[in-house]
Amino acid sequence: MSKERPTIADVATRAGVSKGAVSFALNGRPGLARTTVDRILAAADELGWRPSSRARSLSVSKAFALGLVITRDPAVLSSDPFFPAFIAGVESVLAPRGQALVLQVVTAGEDEAAGYRRLAQDGRVDGVFLSDLRHEDPRIELLVELGLPAVTLNRPVGSSPFPAVCLDDRPGTVAVVEHLLQLGHRRIAHVAGPPAFVHATARSQAFTETLAAAGLEPIGVEVSDFTAAGGTEATRRLLALPEPPTAIVYANDRMAIAGIGAAHQAGLTVPDDLSVAGFDDSELAEFVHPALTTVRADPFAFGATAATTLIQSIDGDGDVADVELPPAQLVVRGSTALLEE
Amino acid sequence: MSKERPTIADVATRAGVSKGAVSFALNGRPGLARTTVDRILAAADELGWRPSSRARSLSVSKAFALGLVITRDPAVLSSDPFFPAFIAGVESVLAPRGQALVLQVVTAGEDEAAGYRRLAQDGRVDGVFLSDLRHEDPRIELLVELGLPAVTLNRPVGSSPFPAVCLDDRPGTVAVVEHLLQLGHRRIAHVAGPPAFVHATARSQAFTETLAAAGLEPIGVEVSDFTAAGGTEATRRLLALPEPPTAIVYANDRMAIAGIGAAHQAGLTVPDDLSVAGFDDSELAEFVHPALTTVRADPFAFGATAATTLIQSIDGDGDVADVELPPAQLVVRGSTALLEE
Structure with a gap:
């Protein structure tokens, strides 16, 4: 018997049952005979067992579910460029294991911490x-x-005890801007995502810094919201500038595809009059006309890797290493072309 | 005391606690003193209380979560035309209540029943x-x-004890075909979704029947998969027919937008050479060029209404009525035009 705080293994030994049975009993899940539950609870009492983050990590996968708290207005969730594919990637790991994903949406401005507390305290997720x-x-x-295992998507600023799964957006954005510079473009604008998001900020900074390295300034930067409507409006504003851009870099494909539509409506042809580049390589990018030059991020792989890493972190004893995903790659298609003046 | 099977209320009365406390104790959720839990379990034992569908319906919202089992290859989940918006609608009802959605994806061919059994037996969802x-x-x-409350999306063939939330796809498809007939089109083709899905079949049938009522047959029907790649391939096959269509009706917007791209690649202009219509009125439909004529379904409202109905069914005692949503509406935009020959 350990001199330290008793573990689920200690309770299992004393009660003469498996660790899994202890986990079931302590979490009130059905399937055990009442007499078995009583014996386990008695053993836990005698040993002075109490739930703790250590005990939690030993009661392997007792909820058989992972949790995702998303802070978004639900109305914009379906137009999000990231989550449907990320969730699909998570499910590609969970589905074969029969595990579930518990999705808790918190409306912006509401109490986000309460969402995590609920998931932790109800023992709903591992x-x-x-x-x-x-x-x-x-x-x-x-x-x-809360003692809840976690994986962070990208590395937080400051210290974190949790493994991080990282996808560096910057090289992809740098490659887009360098591609446009090589095509002769100098009047380049950017339609950014909401600055509250680290990945939107990373893309904007990479855009501005790559131009600066070439001795240029953006002809315009519009902060938008990742939606098609937002991309359309931002494009109209940029095209109405006294010196309109010859190329626009969008922070996601949805805004870029809407931007192509807005350019056509303004009487311009893409790519002859305006080069357009997106970010995501979303499903439609290859199939619109002209096909969209973009950056291939892989949110599905991001989700799958994050799920695998989180499960390792829940199941394992030792530290789980950070994972660096291959950086997003430039995909050149028909929406960008040589500047002709 | 009831002569019938004891309820949670009976256990609460005997133990001298609230029904909520009984629900917490019987479901092993934390937050109660050990002595209180013991008293409740003793009272439940003395009364012979056992979980049942009736007891379940009385232990109101004990999981504070609803469940959605989706049978799909996770890889195609993110390109699904329906679920991201439906889930967003569900969350618009759950988020303000602090409730969660438990998502269980079952790969096609795997044991779907096991997914439902897990959600029911673990008491994970209400x-x-x-x-x-x-x-x-x-x-x-x-x-x-399993004694698990449910709501069906549309009305099943055969009897069902569960309330249904229904959205009739047929009037929207009928309106699209009649719109094209009024524009003078006679050589009309259809790109359908997978026939295993009731809504894909409903759209196909409405398409064929509306043409038949006008004395016409489809110039071609391609069965596809709701993806952009599938829409592109189907369009290429239709345009390669000896007598190609002058108009194509797609079972969703994603295939239709890809179809516009495929038409352009084949040297055709939409709508001058080919009219194109979608289904969904998805976010991009209004913003592509030409803007897409489509049918406005509202999967967000579908999700919100289904969640509200399911919660009523869980909370309430009596029967919950079926809900018939307003049928999907034709939205005419630039991708359909008068046939010029």
């Missing part, structure tokens, strides 16, 4: 994905306090 | 959405047996 990292993210400390 | 209804759907009987 671990959570931490997405949309913010600067000085208070959720790191909250999850440590 | 009820489930039954989507992708099939002919002679065995899940109805399974859910009755």
Whole structure:
């Protein structure tokens, strides 16, 4: 018997049952005979067992579910460029294991911490994905306090005890801007995503820095919202500038595809009059006309890798290493062309 | 004390606690003193209380979660025309209540029933959405047996004890075909979704029947898969027919937008050489060029209404009425035009 705090293994030994049975009993899940439950609860009492983050990590996969808290207005969730594919990737790992994903949407401005507390305290999930990292993210400390295993999507600023699965957006954006510079473009604009999101900010910074390295400034930067409507409006504003851009780099494909439509409506032809580049290589990118030059991120692989890493972190004893995904790659298609003046 | 099977209320009275406390104790959720839990379990034992569908319906919202089992290859989940918006609608009802959605993806061919059994037996959810209804759907009987409240999306063939939330696809498809007939088109083709899905079949049937009522036959029907790649291939096959169509009706917007791209690649202009119509009025439909004539379904409202109905069914005592959503509406935009010959 350990001199330290008793574990589920200790309770199992004393009660003469498996660790799984202890986990079932302590979590009130059905399937055990009442007498077995009583024996296990008695053993836990005698040993002074109490739930703790350590005990939690030993009660392997007791919920058989992972949690994802998304802070978004539900109305914009379906137009999100990332989550449907990320969730599909997570499910590609969970489905064969018969595990579930518990999705908790928190409306912006509501109490996000309560979402995590509910998942932790109800024992509903064995671990959570931490997405949309913010600067000085208070959720790191909250999850440590709750004793809930987690994986962060990208590396938080500041210290974190959780493994990170990282996808560097910057090289893809750098490659897009360098591609346009090589095509002779100098008047280049950017339609950015919401600055509260680390990945939107990373793309914007990479855009501006790559232009600066070439001695240029953006002809315009419009902050938008990743939606088709937002991309259309931003494109109209940029095309109405006294010196309109000859190329626009969008922070996602949806805004870029809408931008092609807006350019056509303004009487311009893409790519003859305006080069357009997106980000995501979403499903439609290859099939619209002209086919969209974009950056191939792989949110499905991101989700699958994050799920695998989180499960390792829940099941394993030791530290789980960070995973660096291959950086997003430039995909050149028909929507960008040599500048002709 | 009731002469019938004891309820949670009976246990609560005997133990001198609230019904909520009984629900917590019987479901092993934390937050109660050990002595209180013991008193409740003793009272339940003395009364001979056992979980049942009736007891389940009385232990209101004990999981504070609803379940959705989706039978799909996870790889195609993110390109699905329906689920991201439907889930967003569900979340618009759950988020303000702090409730979660438990998502269980079952790969096609795997044991779908096991997914429902897991959700029911673990007490993970208070009820489930039954989507992708099939002919002679065995899940109805399974859910009755499991005692799990449910709502069906559309009305199953055969009897069902569950409320149905219905959205009739047919009037929208009829309106699209009649719109094309009024524009003078006679050589009209259809790109259908997978026939295993009731809504794909409903759209195909409405298409064929509306043409038949005008004394016409389809110039071609391609069965596809709702993806952009599938829409592109189907379009190429239709345009290669000896007598190619002058108009194509697609079973969703994604295939239709890809179809516009395929038409352009084949040297055709939409709508001058080919009219194109979609189904969904998805976010991009209004913003591509030409803007897409389509049918406005509202999967977000479908999800919100289904969630509200399911919660009523879980919380309430009596029967919950079926809900008939307003039928999908034709939205005429630039991708369809008068036939010029």
